[in-house]
Amino acid sequence: MSRDTTYRPEASRASRPLLWIATLLAIVTMAPVAWLVGLSIKDNRELMLGTESVFRVPYTLINYINILYSSQAFGWFFNSMVVAIGQTLGVLVLSSLAGYAFARLEFPFRRTIFVIVLFGLAVPEQAVIIARHQMFNWFGLHNTHIGLILPGLSSAFGVFLMTQFFKAIPRDIDEAALLDNASQLRIFWKIMLPLTLPAQATLGIFTFLHAWNDYWWPLISATRKEMFTITIGIASSQQNFAQSEGLGFLSAQAVFASLPVLIVYMIFQRHIVTAVSGGAVK
Template sequence: MASAQQFVGRTAGDRVILAGVLVLAVAWLIPVAWVIVLSFKPNSELMFSTATVLHPPYTFKNYTDIIASSGVFRWLVNSMIVAGGMTIGTLVLSSLAGYGFARTEFPGRDILFVLVLLGLAIPEQAVIIARHQMFTDWKMHNGYPALILPGLSHAFGVFLMTQYFKAIPRDIDEAAMLDNASRFKIFWKVVLPLTIPAQATLGIFTFLSAWNDYLWPLISATKPDMFTLTVGMASTQTNFAQSEGLGFLMAQAVFAGLPVFIVYLFFQKYIVRAVAGAAIR
């Protein structure tokens, strides 16, 4: 009732914007709902047509087939370790680098910051051969370090944290210095807690990117025990998966995307707060 009253009390422009947002939200949810419903349909029925997607029969066989796969939980653990390690490492390095660029003075700071930003213009595919050769020489393939370390060079993370640190008044640092606080103590206990919204946003995007990454894990992890979930799921598909196993394919998509959705639910308020704060600044 309160929501209806709020909608009536809005201006005509606000109503149009809200209606447009609702239309876009529904348009975004329709493909997601379609994938979820298809994941519960028997593959034998989907081979002929998807017209009966809203009608029985439904089955859990596609999900039981995923769980029955011998390596699926190993792949899930690998993805959690890789995505979690990459997220933590990115947050630590980006926060330290961002604080250094925003709060300290050192020779060549501006030039170095420009070089970091140039990393945003270099696609991963451009360095994939050199990266593969480097980790081959170090004999690090088929291990967690090889899957995690390349993702720690996060130019966007450094840029985001630098801009966020710059938006925090320097008076806070100066007040802490008057109390004889060290530079690291100011960073760790005074300034860093103020950047939690930005860190949550960066963490979500980093985790999502690492979780969905397919190219580098496909190249670096050649042993099934080291497959991430994306590579492992792809390895179970047949050449005719899209025609003979469409329900199983959709169940894989739901299974792989569920952990990311859960993580987003826990941190969505920080993302909204960070976006709102950026808009105000």
């Protein structure tokens, strides 16, 4: 049976409003990004006279060159990269193990513990910030990479996502592996884990983005300038920027800080589409 591929003009006309809405949303979303890039390639002296100069030539790359030679942005960038990668790897490992246990294993109080974990979705970070600050102060973890990474490892969303994904995998796969005398660890590592790559890619991207853009906890935990993450470092540079470093230089730092997020999304976007479409398990 062949599909009807006849062109219908009325269907095309009905989709035009949606196309216009999508185009408008794309313009609204990209306009601040284009403005930021424009500011980053303008001379600071011109921007001090008026930001409308962003619409006319000349343009320059001097702000990006200054990042290479006279900026602490690389140190902040390194701190953010360590924290983001550490949190992403930790969340993927812990969430995958917990999700597999909740979805495929039987143990006492499994449902109760799972509900307690889900309560973490309802508790805002601000509600526990004082207790967390005191605990990290007692253990001397402030102004350390470990202190910046640890709070992000408890991901209730990650456990929930991986649990639901493991539940969607047919039980026949487990039974076939058990017939071949495979252990639970081998089933998890060799069979189940590869099937969850789309979900792990999605969770990894969300975790990386959250860790990279996090401002609240690094603002509290990192009090020494050399331990600033990129978000705290750029925010600290905004004070009296017109008299010190300049708006163009600050914009160049923001563009520089956005590159890892763009690269990560471009690499793993195929896995996100697969996870959302439900095509991970055939």
